[in-house]
Amino acid sequence: MAESSIAIRFFASLRERLGTGEERLPAEGIACVRDLREQLRQRSDEWAELLSDDWVLTAVNQTMAREETPVNPGDEVAFFPPVTGG
């Protein structure tokens, strides 16, 4: 099961507003970050708005990623707001 799915994580304000911190999705039909994001944005107006391209940052396997970064079964993809540490 783990090999055919993608682990998705949400952090900070995104986690709170979406009401979820992590989930798994079937990897089928998802080749890159853009595919995954578009699939998640279909869920509702709120998901569509919160996952709009210009605001949210993405990491694949804990490395900063772009829209075209490949996503493979077993990967971990994280979505989060701009960082505010220090």
Place this chain on the structure above:
Amino acid sequence: MIRIQSEALATEPVLATLESDAPAVGAVCSFTGLARDLGDQSGVQSLFLEHYPGMTEAAIQAVVDEAAQRWNIHRTEVVHRVGEIQAGERIVFVGVSSRHRQDAFEACQFIMDYLKTRAPFWKKEITADGHGEWVEQKTSDREAAQRWSESDGL
């Protein structure tokens, strides 16, 4: 060494580690960040710091590695707190030792500027009435980090 911890941040032992390499090093420069009572909101009583375990450490290590390429530095110590932090407490410590002060000064500032824009931490301000607001990334923080790439013409 990079440490992410929820417990209080004691700077003395970290400074002692940095100084322990003397006399091979001649300079130790450090920055300590404290939780203010005034941020995006006034009357901030505490902060809540969230991070991305694994990625946060790796992102800071990448910044430290980049600093080591640019400056002649001997040792770097980065400690960052997560979880609940009361106003007035220490949030972050960056310390660098080097043979000469200029390398230590510049590397310390570089690491701090890049940590603020690259390491996955998110800060929520909590006021006395329990109201929490996520802090927005500051343009001034982005500009502080960008300075370092412009100065190289990169």
